[in-house]
Amino acid sequence: xxxxxxxxxxxxxxxxxxxxxxxxxxxxxxxxxxxxxxxxxxxxxxxxxxxxxxxxxxxxxxxxxxxxxxxxxxxxxxxxxxxxxxxxxxxxxxxxxxxxxxxxxxxxxxxxxxxxxxxxxxxxxxxxxxxxxxxxxxxxxxxxxxxxxxxxxxxxxxxxxxxxxxxxxxxxxxxxxxxxxxxxxxxxxxxxxxxxxxxxxxxxxxxxxxxxxxxxxxxxxxxxxxxxxxxxxxxxxxxxxxxxxxxxxxxxxxxxxxxxxxxxxxxxxxxxxxxxxxxxxxxxxxxxxxxxxxxxxxxxxxxxxxxxxxxxxxxxxxxxxxxxxxxxxxxxxxxxxxxxxxxxxxxxxxxxxxxxxxxxxxxxxxxxxxxxxxxxxxxxxxxxxxxxxxxxxxxxxxxxxxxxxxxxxxxxxxxxxxxxxxxxxxxxxxxxxxxxxxxxxxxxxxxxxxxxxxxxxxxxxxxxxxxxxxxxxxxxxxxxxxxxxxxxxx
Numbered sequence: 001x002x003x004x005x006x007x008x009x010x011x012x013x014x015x016x017x018x019x020x021x022x023x024x025x026x027x028x029x030x031x032x033x034x035x036x037x038x039x040x041x042x043x044x045x046x047x048x049x050x051x052x053x054x055x056x057x058x059x060x061x062x063x064x065x066x067x068x069x070x071x072x073x074x075x076x077x078x079x080x081x082x083x084x085x086x087x088x089x090x091x092x093x094x095x096x097x098x099x100x101x102x103x104x105x106x107x108x109x110x111x112x113x114x115x116x117x118x119x120x121x122x123x124x125x126x127x128x129x130x131x132x133x134x135x136x137x138x139x140x141x142x143x144x145x146x147x148x149x150x151x152x153x154x155x156x157x158x159x160x161x162x163x164x165x166x167x168x169x170x171x172x173x174x175x176x177x178x179x180x181x182x183x184x185x186x187x188x189x190x191x192x193x194x195x196x197x198x199x200x201x202x203x204x205x206x207x208x209x210x211x212x213x214x215x216x217x218x219x220x221x222x223x224x225x226x227x228x229x230x231x232x233x234x235x236x237x238x239x240x241x242x243x244x245x246x247x248x249x250x251x252x253x254x255x256x257x258x259x260x261x262x263x264x265x266x267x268x269x270x271x272x273x274x275x276x277x278x279x280x281x282x283x284x285x286x287x288x289x290x291x292x293x294x295x296x297x298x299x300x301x302x303x304x305x306x307x308x309x310x311x312x313x314x315x316x317x318x319x320x321x322x323x324x325x326x327x328x329x330x331x332x333x334x335x336x337x338x339x340x341x342x343x344x345x346x347x348x349x350x351x352x353x354x355x356x357x358x359x360x361x362x363x364x365x366x367x368x369x370x371x372x373x374x375x376x377x378x379x380x381x382x383x384x385x386x387x388x389x390x391x392x393x394x395x396x397x398x399x400x401x402x403x404x405x406x407x408x409x410x411x412x413x414x415x416x417x418x419x420x421x422x423x424x425x426x427x428x429x430x431x432x433x434x435x436x437x438x439x440x441x442x443x444x445x446x447x448x449x450x451x452x453x454x455x456x457x458x459x460x461x462x463x464x465x466x467x468x469x470x471x472x473x474x475x476x477x478x479x480x481x482x483x484x485x486x487x488x489x490x
Contacts, residue, residue, distance in 0.1 A: 031296075032126075032227045032363065032364055032365060033227075033296050033297060033298045033337065033363055034227055034228050034229075034230075034293055034296060034297040034298070035123075035128075035228070035229045035230070035297070035298050035300075035360045035363065035364075036229075036230045036232060036284075036288070036297060036298070036299045036300070037229075037230070037231050037232065037300045037302075037356060037360075038232040038234070038281060038284075038299065038300065038301045038302075039085075039088070039231070039232065039233050039234065039301075039302055039303065039304055040234055040236065040237065040274075040277060040301075040302070040303045040304070040332075041081065041135060041161075041233075041234060041235055041236065041237065041238040041303070041304055042081075042237055042238045042239070042303070042304070042305070042306075042307050042308050042311070042312065042321055043237060043274065043303035043307055043312065043331070043332065044303075044306065044307025044311075044312030044313045044314045044320075045303075045306060045307070045313075045314045045315075045317050045326075045327065045330060045331060045332060046313040046314060046315050046316075046317075047237075047270075047274055047307060047312055047313055047332075048061050048062070048332045049061070049062045050062045050065040050066075050070055050332075050334075051070075051332050053257075053313070054257055055251070055255065055256045055257040055267070055271060056251070056271040056274045056275060057275065057278070058274065058275070058278040059278065059282070060278050060279070060281045060282030060285060061278055061281060061301055061332075061334070063282075063285075064285075064299060064301055064334045064335075064336045065334045065344070066343065066344050067336050067338075067343050067344070068299070068334060068335050068336025068337065068341045068343065069334065069335050069336070069341045069342065069345050069346075069347055069382050070332075070333075070334050070345070070346050070347070071333040071334070071335075071346075071347050071348075071351050072346060072347070072348050073330065073348055073349060073350045073351065074302060074330065074331055074332065074333025074351050074352070074353075075329050075330055075331070075350065075351070075352045075353070075394060075409075076088070076302070076303075076304060076305050076329060076331055076352070076353045077093055077094060077352065077353060077354060077396065078094060078305065078329075078396070078398065079305045079306060079319075079321060079322050079323055079324065079328030079329050079398060080101065080102055080305065080321065080322055081102055081135075081137055081160055081238075081304055081305065082099065082101060082102035082103055082137055082138075082160070083095075083099055083100060083101065083102075084304045084305050084353070085135075085137055085138065085233075085304055086099040086113060086138065087099075087353065087354060088119075088304075088353045088354070088356065088357065089113070089118050089119060089120070089138065089149075089357075090113070090116060090117070090118055090119070090357075091118075091119050091122075091354055091357035091358060091361075091368070091371070091373035091374065091375055092354070092372070092373065092374045093354070093374050093395070093397070094397075095397035095402075095457070095460040095461070096374070096459060096460060096461060097114065097116065097461055097464070098460075098461035098462055098463050098464040099113070099464055100397070100399070100400045100401060100402070100463050100464075101400035101463075102137070102160060103137060103138070103139060103160065104186050104470075105186075105189075105469055105470055105471055106139075106140050106158065106159045106160070106189065106190055106193065107140060107471040107472075107473070107474040107484075108465070108469055108471055109139070109140075109141040109144075110464065110465040111139060111464070111465050112138045112139015112140070112141070112144040112464075113138040113139055113144055113149065114464060115143050115148075117150070117371065118149050118150040119150070119229070119356075119357040119360060119361065120132070120146075120149065120150030120151045120229060120231070121149065121150025122150070122357075122361050122366060122371055123150070123229045123360065123361065123364050123366075124150055124152070125366070126361070126364035126365050126366050127226075127227065127364075128226070128227050128228055128229045128364055129152055129153075129223045129226045129227070129228045129229070130150055130151050130152045130153070130228070130229045130230075130231075131151060131152060131153040131154070131155075131216075131219040131223065131228065131229070131230045131231070132146050132151045132153070132154045132155075132156060132230075132231040132233060133154075133155050133156055133212050133215045133216045133219065133230070133231070133232050133233060134155075134156040134157070134212045134231075134232065134233035134234050134235055135156060135157065135159075135160070135161065135162075135233045135234070135235050135238075136154075136156060136157065136158045136159075136233070137158075137159065137160045138158075139158070140158045140159075140193075140474070140476065142476075145158070145199065146158075147198055147199065151231075153198065153219060153222075153223075154196070154197070154198055155195075155196070155197045155198075155202075155212075155215035155218075155219075156195065156196070156212065156215075156233065157193050157194070157195055157196065157235075158193055158196070159189075159190035159191060159193040160190040160191075161187070161190055161191045161235060161238050161239070161240075162191055162192075162193065162195070162208060162235055163176070163191050163192065163208075163240060163242070164207055164208040164209070164235070164240065164242035164243070165207065165208070165242065166203075166204055166205060167192060167483070171242075176188075176192050176483060177483070178482075178483035179483070180472060180483055180484075183470065183472060184470075184472060186470070187239075189470065189472065189484075191240070192482070192483060192484065193479070193482065193484065194478065194479060194481070194482045195208075195211070196478045197215075199477060199478045200477075200478060201478055201479070201480060201481055201482065207243070207244050207276065208235055208236075209234060209235065209236050209273070209276045209277055209280050210276070210280065212232070212234060212235070212280065213279075213280030213281075213283055213284060216230060216232050216280075216284050217283065217284060217287045220284070220287055220288060220291060220293070221287070221291070224291045224293060227364070229360065229364075232281075232284065234277050234280070236273045236274065236276060236277040237270050237273035237274050237277065237307075237311065237312075239308070239311070241266060241269040241270060241273070241311070242269070242273070243269050243272035243273050243276060244272070244276070247272040247275060247276055248268060248269055248272040250271075250272065250275065251267075251268045251269075251271040251272050251275070252268065253265050253267065253268040256268055256271060257313060259312075259313045259315075261309050261310065262309075262310060262311060262312070262313070263310070266310060266311055267311065270311040270312070281301070285299070294338060295338050295339065296338075297338070298335065298336070298337045298360075298363065299335070299336045300333075300334070300335050300356055301332070301333070301334045301335075302331050302332060302333040302334070302353060302356075303331040303332055304331075305321055305328055305329065305331060306319065306320050306321050306323065306326075306327045306328045306329065306330070306331065307320060307321060307327075308320055308321045309321070314326075314327035316432055316433050317330055317432065317433065317434075318433050318434040318435070319434075324396070324398040324399075324405055324407050324416050325416070325434050326414075326428070326432065326434060328398075329396060329398075329407070333351065333353075335382055337382070337383070340379075340382075340383045341382055341383055341384075342383070342384055345384065347381070347382070347384075349381070349389035349390060349391070350389065350390070350391045350394055350409065351378055351381070351382075351390055351391070352375060352391070352394060353375075354373065354374050354375030354376075355375040355376050355377075355378045355390065356375070357373055357375055358373045358374075358375035358376055358377050358378075359375070359376075359377050359378050359379055359382075361373065361377075362377035362379065363379070376390050376391070378390045392410070392411065393408065393409065393410045393411075393452070394408070394409045395407070395408050395453060395456045395457070396408070397457065397460060401463065402460060402462065402463065405417055406450075406453040406454075406457060407453075408449050408450075408452060408453040408456075409428070410449055410452070412427055412428050412429035412430075413425060413426070413427055413428070413442075413445060413449065414426050414428055414434070415439075415446060415449040415450065415453070417450075422439075423439050423446050423450060424437045424439055425437060425438050425439040425442055425445065425446055425449075426438065472484060473485065473486035474486070475487050475488045
């Protein structure tokens, strides 16, 4: 009898411990936050309300800053789309694996990311469902497809941009109707690839920003029961300048902020594009709340680099997209982690887009250092559990070749010309607009910073590709029905 009772106790103990173990795993699963990264394309530093914009309302982006933390020294790893996104997506400085310039020929398999881990694939290994929406720009071969690079679900386009309406839209007047009458220039070769869901082309009939928002919401609805990572990679406000007429009407050209070098008409349409993106972000955040996910979802917002000279306002920064000045590398960057980040706090110390991946992996239970990531887990800083600056120094390799200028920021000082040429040194604390080169009066600092950059750059890699053939056609199944599809001859 005693033996039977003991057996019962053992069985009950096993069942109870199994229940408790399962419960603890479930609890751990619940505490790991969902992670959403929203990335704008070519957005100016001063084109968001909380950063000082007066002519383009961005209430939903501003709400993230009001309810979270806004960084004034948020940086990306490159001042052009491809290199910056390669750095963000891999969590590594892109010059360390040879990604120096944009993919100019989307069907050239040499151009784009090599087979390597991404933030998405690292989060997959931690049990996250990973989704991406919008712009890829990391290559189009089977090995470079988002589904092969860590994204369980991808809705978007693989080129460097996309027209904001379907190619048969009346406003295009047949310009993109097959067959192609002549070889396409780089931009339109990129911008006329199809919208795809994973490896299938999809039909769409509305303004692109709205289409991408809808896709992001579908991902949330489908994966709400699992910890997830969602990369919302908006096309806006990247050229071409296109927006719904009723939205453009909200931004009369004569009411727009006067920005040197920007035509009022261009600023009007650009304003409408930013507004449409902000509206989409608002819808996405509202759905997160409706699904009961808001308290356990971290939301980041940033631009992939500075805005373009002909559309954007990067003031008070100098320079724009493509520049080694602050206007090319410093971007709006915000994070909201409910119950963790303080509300409405502005942080001035340097952070980088590389930190987003490292922090996300740490939140998911992974080890950024073990994964070889170059960013830092900045949870202590962004929650203000620690006021210590995450970085004492940041490095860049700008331009499209190994011999391009190096850039280093060390404390308040920034040196342009780490590798070659006559260096320019700026004290950003006193001269945020980089107007006064103080290199001549600080020769020892210049020498030390230059030597430090040279040491950092010792292991940069040769370019993944040099030139690029302007290939017009490919035979990918996801291209079927598109003007660039051509089956291989039998």
